[in-house]
């Protein structure tokens with residue numbers, strides 16, 4: 086027993102470290118899910134509101150991202166989150182010295198309650214217009230917290246632009262996670278130059294998702310592939326996402342205090358995150374193909 090343990094130790098020590106470094110970890114759907122949503126407490130606990138870059142501010146919780154984009158004509162809110170999170174968004178906006186009444190447009194990452202449940206509540210509170218990707222409209226219409234109808238003032242198509250006060254966001258259809266999952270891009274101005282910002286909608290495969298022989302969505306695997314194709318092609322210098330773990334917000338925020346270059350400028354992080362979730366997608370697809378008999 087002792088000898089074989091020793092042999093294993095010697096064998097492991099003999100593996101060159103660069104060989105280990107070349108095999109990146111493949112996250113399971115469960116691991117990715119937990120990384121993204123955290124605990125119930127983390128979903129609800131305010132994260133210190135902060136300026137990300139240019140006119141983009143973080144007003145979300147520890148694991149659910151909400152961004153406020155300020156313009157001279159009012160604000161755009163990306164992700165209303167759960168209704169129970171509204172007090173945190175409101176408090177964050179006030180702590181930044183801004184006004185919730187100035188929210189004019191509400192956008193979202195995709196039709197899941199942790200990102201878009203509070204659309205009706207915040208529209209009622211502010212009078213803002215809710216805009217959503219066409220392919221997500223049926224799922225949003227089914228999202229009726231407290232029986233309230235889901236407001237949709239404008240239906241968007243892939244490539245549509247949303248402009249307010251000189252800032253333009255572009256809606257990119259990156260399907261798979263939901264039919265109308267939307268990745269938002271915009272330019273942020275800082276230090277005399279413009280940066281390409283990408284707010285990742287989500288390319289995650291949730292635990293239990295059928296990619297093969299899915300009766301409710303037979304084309305789901307192709308939708309994910311299309312989503313990844315779009316994601317890979319987007320110019321990205323500042324990755325953001327519907328969950329802060331998608332761009333290591335906590336680590337980057339900790340670096341803000343030190344001064345120096347803006348830690349949210351991270352082109353490598355953008356690519357790394359897309360590759361990470363794509364490895365999960367590919368491994369789930371291969372596994373399900375192996376274990377699913379052809380129909």
Ligand SMILES: [Zn+2]
Nearest residue numbers: 195197262287
């Ligand atoms: Zn989701």
